[in-house]
Amino acid sequence: MGAHTQGRGPRRANGVREAEILGLLQRAEGALTPGEVAERLGGELTYSTVVTILTRMHTKDLLSRTPRGRAYAYAPVTDDAGFAARRMRTVLEERPDRKAVLARFADELSDTDAELLRQLLGPEQ
Incomplete structure (x- = not known):
């Protein structure tokens, strides 16, 4: 072949x-x-x-x-960043313990990415 x-x-x-x-x-x-x-x-x-x-x-x-x-x-239907976000959301939705997945994800972020995420989430209430 x-x-x-x-x-x-x-x-x-x-x-x-x-x-x-x-x-x-x-x-x-x-x-x-x-x-x-x-x-x-x-x-x-x-x-x-x-x-x-x-x-x-x-x-x-x-x-x-x-x-x-x-x-x-x-x-x-979206751009490259949108497709990446959809994949991340799909993985999260497939796991029974969302809190554990998000905690592990946050623990493994670089300091720069963690700060960016804080900015994106907005000021604390």
């Missing part, structure tokens, strides 16, 4: 492809159709593969989509 799929380039894990496409959409000036995404990827993926990946990412609530002509145009 070769490392190529139908001469279209090296195979990559789905998560890698999703990250690549998410980055492309985050850098775009606006929402892109699957054809525009495929074009910006340099023809590395077929149109149908791009549609499949975009649809999967929309199902995971990573992308919003709006009708444009006969296709949908896709855009990220």
Whole structure:
């Protein structure tokens, strides 16, 4: 078995492809159709593969989509910092002892990050 799929380039894990496409959409000036995404990827993926990946990412609530002509145009639902915050919140929500998780997180913050977090949380009441 070769490392190529139908001469279209090296195979990559789905998560890698999703990250690549998410980055492309985050850098775009606006929402892109699957054809525009495929074009910006340099023809590395077929149109149908791009549609499949975009649809999967929309199902995971990573992308919003709006009708444009006969296709949908896709855009990220948030920026990179927003996605990182969502991942952190998901991890927190999956643990039964939120207090312990938050305490461990706070204990491992650098002094600079701890001060920044204090500023973001606002003045003490």
